[in-house]
Amino acid sequence: MRFILNQYPAAIAQAAQAVNEIDHRINDTKHHLAKMDGNAEMVVAFDVTLKNDNQRKARRFEVLQANLEYEKATKTLNRLTTDRANAMAMLEQLRNEFHVGKLEAQTAMADKLVGTDLHEMVGLSA
């Protein structure tokens, strides 16, 4: 779908806003994941029976796996990353279309001016 040239600034701003919204949600999700990671680290640190790093890693994995929210947040982050890539593609497309539209308008204006000059040269203009 192509817009009229003067509609592009608003459409570009809206697309940029959509990217910002997705960025905000990505940051929220990352923060939530970091919190759950921190909690898992705390569980590992609290367990005094763990003897070595392998056991600690296994326990950390177990704690995260038992947390349904962690899996949900991971999936959300993946989906949001894809959404952001799509939103960025849309934004770039709008910017490029706007740029092409401006070039087309400039070309049309130049053609018109050249045409006028030619008409003057051959004495067709009024």
Place this chain on the structure above:
Amino acid sequence: MKPILNHHKPKRIRPDQVRVGRFFSLQQGRVGQFLSPRVLLVRKPFQHQVVERCYFGFDSLYQAWKFTEKIAHNGCYFRLDRSRVMPQRYEIEIFNPGEIARLLAFWDRHEAHSTPSDTSINVSIVA
């Protein structure tokens, strides 16, 4: 479990006095509940704003110190000291612990309940 009768500060609880899940008085309007053998939750339920504190017990100072690194990283206010309440040698007191106490207690109980057969891999050979 018998209430602790010291009016000024609670006596250290002996390991055989720990009853997970049961409420008991700690005097001065405080109610204690062991969520696991190493996690004690203390509340003041009859105040306008419910005050919660949590005690974590450690037998080794090094382990307690390592644990404080994690809780400091999580932005919790805490105090590490020789045990005044907990049956272990050292205790960490956390102010307004939120979900941390329940999470750690859950995994502490989980660890306590897991028997050696749960953790080892059983291999059976069918002839």
